[in-house]
Amino acid sequence: MWEKIVFLSLFGISQVFGGYVFSKDFVFGAATASFQIEGAWNESGKSEGCWDHIAHYTNEIDDHSNGDVACDSYHKIDEDIKVLKELGVDSYRFSLSWPRILPEGFSNKVNPDGIRYYNELIDKLLANNITPLVTIYHWDHPQSLQLLGGWTNPRMVEYFADYARVAFEHFGDRVKLWATLNEPKQFCKEMIWGEGKSLGSVALDAVAPYLCAHTLLKAHAKAYHVYKNEFAKQNGKVGLVLDIPWSDPLTNTTKDIEAANRDLEFMFGIYAHPIFAKDGDFPKLVKDRVANMSKLQSFRQSRLPEFTEEEIKEIRGTADFLGINHYSTNYVNDASDEIDVLTPSTDNDVAVKKTVDPSWPASDIFWLYDVPWGFYKALMYVKNYTNNIPVYITENGFCEEALDDQGRIHYLNGYLQSVSDAISEGANILGYYAWSLLDNFEWHRGYTKRFGMFHINYTDPSRPRTARSSVKVYKNIIYNTKLNNL
Numbered sequence: 043m044w045e046k047i048v049f050l051s052l053f054g055i056s057q058v059f060g061g062y063v064f065s066k067d068f069v070f071g072a073a074t075a076s077f078q079i080e081g082a083w084n085e086s087g088k089s090e091g092c093w094d095h096i097a098h099y100t101n102e103i104d105d106h107s108n109g110d111v112a113c114d115s116y117h118k119i120d121e122d123i124k125v126l127k128e129l130g131v132d133s134y135r136f137s138l139s140w141p142r143i144l145p146e147g148f149s150n151k152v153n154p155d156g157i158r159y160y161n162e163l164i165d166k167l168l169a170n171n172i173t174p175l176v177t178i179y180h181w182d183h184p185q186s187l188q189l190l191g192g193w194t195n196p197r198m199v200e201y202f203a204d205y206a207r208v209a210f211e212h213f214g215d216r217v218k219l220w221a222t223l224n225e226p227k228q229f230c231k232e233m234i235w236g237e238g239k240s241l242g243s244v245a246l247d248a249v250a251p252y253l254c255a256h257t258l259l260k261a262h263a264k265a266y267h268v269y270k271n272e273f274a275k276q277n278g279k280v281g282l283v284l285d286i287p288w289s290d291p292l293t294n295t296t297k298d299i300e301a302a303n304r305d306l307e308f309m310f311g312i313y314a315h316p317i318f319a320k321d322g323d324f325p326k327l328v329k330d331r332v333a334n335m336s337k338l339q340s341f342r343q344s345r346l347p348e349f350t351e352e353e354i355k356e357i358r359g360t361a362d363f364l365g366i367n368h369y370s371t372n373y374v375n376d377a378s379d380e381i382d383v384l385t386p387s388t389d390n391d392v393a394v395k396k397t398v399d400p401s402w403p404a405s406d407i408f409w410l411y412d413v414p415w416g417f418y419k420a421l422m423y424v425k426n427y428t429n430n431i432p433v434y435i436t437e438n439g440f441c442e443e444a445l446d447d448q449g450r451i452h453y454l455n456g457y458l459q460s461v462s463d464a465i466s467e468g469a470n471i472l473g474y475y476a477w478s479l480l481d482n483f484e485w486h487r488g489y490t491k492r493f494g495m496f497h498i499n500y501t502d503p504s505r506p507r508t509a510r511s512s513v514k515v516y517k518n519i520i521y522n523t524k525l526n527n528l
């Protein structure tokens with residue numbers, strides 16, 4: 043260990059308490075997203091977003107709640123800054139609400155109050171030495187655009203680039219870290235089509251997720267080029283956020299090893315390959331697989347749309363950094379013999395079965411376990427896949443309601459250790475953002491699941507923020523790291 047420390051110190055990387063290895067410039071942060079915390083759903087010119095619509099008009103939210111008030115962050119900038127200060131973070135990752143900034147969806151009509159709100163937030167962050175990392179799109183587009191087909195509409199590429207331009211124009215003098223999109227995989231596959239279940243059609247289960255991926259990648263690339271062509275002087279960095287749950291082969295048979303790799307290619311590679319691989323485009327494995335399945339199912343073309351040569355070039359290389367969201371791990375085995383190949387669905391295209399080890403510490407949400415070694419493997423996989431692009435861990439966290447959140451503390455320590463180990467192995471990781479600063483609207487789970495380091499009392503109109511035990515722990519890690527690096 044000490045050898046490692048000496049070696050790393052020579053390269054300007056310092057060792058701090060707890061066995062972690064973080065550089066002087068390593069960024070510690072916390073993250074949130076607009077729809078999950080802001081509330082003020084129809085105030086001061088904001089229009090209905092697609093998630094307002096889902097919450098108001100469907101039965102998809104477990105507790106039938108909505109984002110009308112949420113943490114009321116729209117009215118509580120000072121309270122949010124206060125808790126960020128209490129944690130002592132260097133940076134805050136938040137997202138912009140598209141329907142708050144462009145209520146009609148298009149850039150011909152900008153809502154001055156939307157601009158005012160984010161200006162105030164950014165100014166106050168900076169005044170408190172907290173660097174903003176801004177996600178332009180974290181799943182809440184205006185419902186008016188959903189009526190035009192949402193992300194299955196190829197014109198979203200232009201609408202998104204126009205929206206991004208408005209963001210760069212108004213905030214880019216102060217914001218230097220931009221993430222265009224959050225977790226396209228989750229969004230395209232599960233978030234806007236009713237988790238695939240309630241709608242259950244070929245269009246939504248087997249076609250829409252690929253149309254969405256195709257459009258989102260082009261939209262991301264266009265926004266990236268808008269920045270580089272029109273705002274290069276602002277000297278910021280533009281990337282995107284991908285999620286990578288870790289898939290570990292259940293056995294070491296070739297079939298299971300291939301299945302785990304296939305799963306990663308469909309979840310992560312489908313977005314990462316077009317941007318980071320030398321030859322760009324969707325991964326060959328994904329293209330071949332969907333083309334073969336589509337043929338078997340009597341489609342005349344693959345359900346996965348193709349990129350033109352020009353689009354491939356346009357998308358390749360469009361990230362100055364990669365944001366990685368990671369939460370949990372699964373064991374994966376091959377399910378090729380169990381699926382009905384004639385039923386078109388994205389799950390059948392992947393053909394894997396996932397399980398967990400019952401001895402892994404469980405969180406309050408069914409899919410999340412405390413498996414730090416999976417995070418380490420995911421980080422090393424990302425390092426190799428992207429040729430070691432600079433990475434920010436833009437989300438990582440545990441779901442636990444208890445105020446004395448020992449499970450979250452255990453998870454935080456273990457996962458930070460994995461980050462530190464990956465850095466020691468050469469991974470280019472620049473920062474870590476805990477998800478989440480506050481309890482918030484957890485999409486289909488409503489307010490039934492809590493990810494916050496700060497607890498929110500939703501029955502109190504003033505939405506008090508109360509520190510959980512993990513606040514002290516994270517605060518100490520940040521403080522000691524910075525102290526030791528002086």
Ligand code: BGC
Binds near residue numbers: 075078228477493
């Ligand atoms: C999303 C967050 C979400 C978190 C926990 C991520 O997929 O970006 O919005 O709250 O996971 O489910």
